Amino acid sequence: MSAAARTARGWLEERGLLGEDVVGARVDGVVYDLHTPLPAGARCVEPIRLSDPDALPIVRHSSAHVMADAVQRLFPGTRLAFGPATDEGFYYDYERPDGAFTEEDLARIEATMREIVAADRPFERIELDREQARALLAARGERFKLEHLERIAPPITLYRHGDWFDLCEGPHVPSTRFLRAFKLTSIAGAYWRGDERNPMLQRIYGTAFPSEAELRAHLERLEQARQRDHRRLGRELELVTFHPWAPASPFFLPRGAVLYERLIAYVREQYARRGYVEVVTPQIYDAELWRRSGHLPSYAANMYLALTAEDVDRIVERLAGRGPLAADEIRAVVADAVRAGIKPMNCPGHCLLFAARRRSYRELPLRVADFGRLHRFERSGVLHGLTRVRSFAQDDAHVFCTEEQVQDEIAAFLDFVHEVYEDFGFGPARVVLATRPDQRLGDDARWDRAEAALRAGIEARGLHYEVAEGEGAFYGPKVELHLKDALGRAWQLGTIQLDFNLPERFELEYVARGNERRRPVMLHRAVLGSIERFVGVLVEHTAGALPTWLAPEQIALLSVTEAQAEACHRMAERLRAAGVRAVADTSSEKLGAKIRAARVLRVPYLGIVGARELEQGTVSLRRRDEELGTVAFDVLLERMRAESVPPSQRGREPVSWSEPRGPSPPSRRM
């Protein structure tokens, strides 16, 4: 312990910079609290005030300490695990021998926290050796802290306020009075060290801000997020519904199905221009396929298996009259009798298609798309609305190509993704390259080539990217695209993954230029990811106000009185004939009520037809909150048609895939 070491507090005090609201210091760009000795040779020391963004984690971490102090006062015998600041607030994990915390406990804990804050206890940093720390923690029975102590390197520090201390490296505010605005938000279970084999602890979440106003603003943001939650909007906008007999398996209602089908139609248009072919493949395959692909047994826990009555009979026959059997013997009989699996992925089926006949290098790259429905058994706790379901379709495609072609495919894919995300109004995506994990297939030379190809593909598009070391799949590296929605939440949607495993397992081959047999590589890729998840993300991003080209109803024609009912229906009919999704509301409600009904469903265009408009052959048009005045019906029709096309395709010739333009190149055959 070096008493002579100077802290930021001393440094700032000497220069008269230690204001009332200073909670820490940036020392050559690194955040320090006022208690920690400055590193030798520190040059630039600036105060961090409460209003500084860097103050937030300090305030939150200190709030976690005060909460833990309050909890241990109210519930003696409670032991501490970890209690960090997070992006949203803070939490502390506890082991409480006498049962769970309740909602009422939170209020009591908050009250005690306020007492500790009011008492204005200074925080203090204590540096000590391992033996001393061990003794102090052992005296309090802090078994998790003791375990953690053995893992950390010196300097070992405690932080104390009042009589309460914690093994902690800081940083912390100067005193408890700096904690002005906090709220405990929820109770949850969490495993010690995040490992499900470890004991379950109780986590209390809270959030804290430098001021009451900021805390209120934060709670308001949460309320806004709740208002645009896709599960709520999905029901209100009549997009989806669920039933307990098909848990986590959405039913798309007519309005939702329009959106779903528009998304797929949009991706199909893209495919037509980008050299993809689409196939339709089986839903259920013989178990042999899943053994070959490696899904059995390694993905078996996520698979639905299919049994026929004959399979059941076979099991019964083989088990009947064989006396008491061990679990393993029964398991073997059952496993042998289960002859089919419902697909959780399209890739093995596509391998069968590739191998269905001799392939030439001239066909490569072969881009095979499939909107097939997938079923994955997901553990109940992970399910969430449309974003984590058990039944879904992806805008899935597999690209069979040579190693040399990978780079160009990556680049083309990134162009594809970029245009698509722009069409939906998302900001730029974060590009992440996930590299070789510890457990992997294939030699290092191959991984070197694969990762270099992915890198080169990204760089060919001049994109900034991050590297997630060791995050790749066991069969190959991948590029992930993360984007942020309107509320700043990040989602991983698109991905492209290189796979050398499946072509090996299925012994895929093509005939190369010199007539020799070569093995292709495979790229798994999706742009929207799962359509279900994408609908969820898009609904939250747009708060349900979908762009006109995707809206289930693009325009509602509203009559003012019964005299215009006939005309409204005729106009709607003409719009529909022109491919516009139009509805007419000619009920006997007042105009205001009809407007409200259409606004609640977020119909983008409202056309009002009263006596005046009827006479002039016009409609009074508004687009959400925007008054567009009176427009002639033909003008309206043109406008609606123009807006029915995704932004990137406005002014482009419509793509037709029923009649290919010109002879299709041989490489597009399947």
Next chain:
RNA sequence: GCCACCUUAGCUCAGUGGUAGAGCAACGGUUUCGUAAACCGUAGGUCCCGGGUUCGAAUCCCGGAGGUGGCUCCA
């Protein structure tokens, strides 16, 4: 799967051991109205399911299902 909580009319929610309620939606009627909610009436319930305690259970206890927030896992 694990921890906690929740489940009452289509939706949002009251109802703490003693006769199941409200608003909106639905349905019928009246109203024909100019930019976010007309008026009157009618109907609607296995209080998630099963078991238990009790003279009596939406309410208390146990088990199950589904959902929610986390943890772990992931498109």
